[in-house]
Amino acid sequence: MINRRQFLVGSGAAALVAGGVAPPAWGQEKKAWAPYSGTLAIDACGGFGRFPGNPDGSLNALELADARESGLSAVVLTLAPTGRFRFRDSALETTMKEFAHWEAQIAAHPDSFTAVRTGADLERAQRERKVGLVYGFQESSPIGEDPDRIGIFKRLGLRVLQLTHNRRNLVGDGCMEPGNAGLSELGLQVIERLNAEKVLVDLAHGGQRTVREAIAASKAPVVISHSGCRALSNLPRLTADAELKAMANRGGVVGILFWPYLREQGQPMVADLIRHIEHAIKVCGEDHVGIGSDNTLSPVDRTPEFEKGNLEFMKGLVADGVLTKGRSPELVTFIPELNHARRFETLGALLSARGHSDARIAKILGGNFARVMREVWG
DSSP: OOOHHHHHHHOOBOOOOGGGOOOOOOOOOOOOOGGGGGOOOEESSEEOOOTTOOTTOOOOHHHHHHHHHHOOSEEEEEOSOOSSOOOSHHHHHHHHHHHHHHHHHHHHOTTTEEEOOSHHHHHHHHHHTOEEEEEEESOSGGGTTOTTHHHHHHHHTEEEEESOOSSOOSSBOBTTOTTOOOBOHHHHHHHHHHHHHTOEEEOTTBOHHHHHHHHHHOSSOOEEEEEOBTTTSOOTTSBOHHHHHHHHHTTOEEEEOOSGGGSSSSOOOHHHHHHHHHHHHHHHOGGGEEEOOOEESSOOOOOHHHHHHHHHHHHHHHHTTSSOTTOOSOBOSSOGGGOSTTHHHHHHHHHHHTTOOHHHHHIIIIIHHHHHHHHHHO
């Protein structure tokens, strides 16, 4: 069953218009990029499934076909709960269930999925033409006040941990907290333990001070798995040039997302995505930019039922302050022209048409994230 988080990751669409008539579709671009079949492609924040999903969270044949068609070698999944406040026991309980669920999916679909625990596993997934599943948290609340839990999660397969979501938690301030208080003492302890356990520190959704202080505190490179360039769209959810440079100087990687944050008003299109990628390259260098779509691998089926649900979802994001007041609910959380499974390949072709070299494109589509993952995980 696709819950609020999965709806957030997986989709988004324009408003349901009067009479239940589907809104006009944007044209899709499907382009071939010859080197893609040999590219280790990684989505640093992704998921699986089509709306409305199955009640037990299992994947059907079409959704598995989408995963294979994507050509991705790895996807960083969100196992930990996200949202505003998740400090109760349910944070830990839900997370443990997610570990069990995805272990079961790997066992049920060995031709489609494989577990990724080390850098060598990334190459194996690419070689075997499977999608490698990387377990990640998008919130540190399951840790509670006990950094020793990080070792337990590591043994269960955790390889990427995002310190905060939008709001304040016990380790630090998220990007929507006006106080911008940075890391707590517990936050510093968590980073130290993550480094010791060789779990990758993720600063997406972090407040500006949290991001800056975490980069300085970590002994290993950090990532900002799904963000964009605040210089192009001045929104708290995105990352300013100073923090992007600091992250890159320590060997990290920023993943550019597909969400409406890429513009302050209006629907982001593929031109906006490329604009953020190219700005990030200018600021960070080509070795420090990747993709974290914050989407599912499957395209969105824009049925009337989906449109109705998404309209309410978008209104909720505005009401919660996740999207700034005044943003139209007639938005989608995917790039309309890339609403198909082979969007990474198409993006590669579009970047190639703009004069980017094949070597640079391969880095952006996954090579840079693979490098930092190998360095941290071994």
